[in-house]
Amino acid sequence: xKSAKKNKKDQPKEVKIGFSSNNSAPKISAPKSSKSSxxxxxxxxxxxxxxxxxxxxxxxxxxxSGMGVFIGxxxxxxxxxxxxxxxxxxxxSAFCFFVGLLGLSYGILSASxxxxxxxxxxxENIKPNINxxxxxxxxxxxxxxx
Numbered sequence: 001x002k003s004a005k006k007n008k009k010d011q012p013k014e015v016k017i018g019f020s021s022n023n024s025a026p027k028i029s030a031p032k033s034s035k036s037s038x039x040x041x042x043x044x045x046x047x048x049x050x051x052x053x054x055x056x057x058x059x060x061x062x063x064x065s066g067m068g069v070f071i072g073x074x075x076x077x078x079x080x081x082x083x084x085x086x087x088x089x090x091x092x093s094a095f096c097f098f099v100g101l102l103g104l105s106y107g108i109l110s111a112s113x114x115x116x117x118x119x120x121x122x123x124e125n126i127k128p129n130i131n132x133x134x135x136x137x138x139x140x141x142x143x144x145x146x
Contacts, residue, residue: 044113051111054122058103066096109133 043051073089076082109129110122118125 046115047111047113050117051108054111055104055107058107059100062096062100062103066093066100069093069096 069089069092073084077084106126109126111129112118112122112125113129113132
């Protein structure tokens with residue numbers, strides 16, 4: 001008798017979607033993804049890694065500099081070395097964060113999509129990557145409208 005009660009508790013409960021009186025509630029199922037479609041769409045891993053390295057460099061340094069401005073200002077003011085206005089600290093920090101934001105875009109747009117990494121700065125890859133981005137937006141607009 002105890003084993004019968006135990007078996008009922010171990011069984012998972014059925015989850016129903018919709019109202020209890022409505023037997024025609026739609027069933028929700030996740031779409032099955034196929035490996036072939038996921039390989040064709042998206043950014044190749046070697047390109048994504050290249051973008052991540054460029055973003056870390058071009059965004060990380062200005063962001064750390066923006067935080068360093070606050071630390072440096074605090075140090076200079078607390079030791080009595082210089083009298084720095086809070087406005088100067090805020091503007092210089094905001095400038096560093098803005099450069100970091102530009103670095104984010106640059107890191108994405110300057111990465112080479114070829115298997116070879118390309119040049120160190122990647123200026124030659126910006127125009128083709130902008131064209132790729134425009135083409136991707138055009139095809140997504142067509143997919144939405146149809």
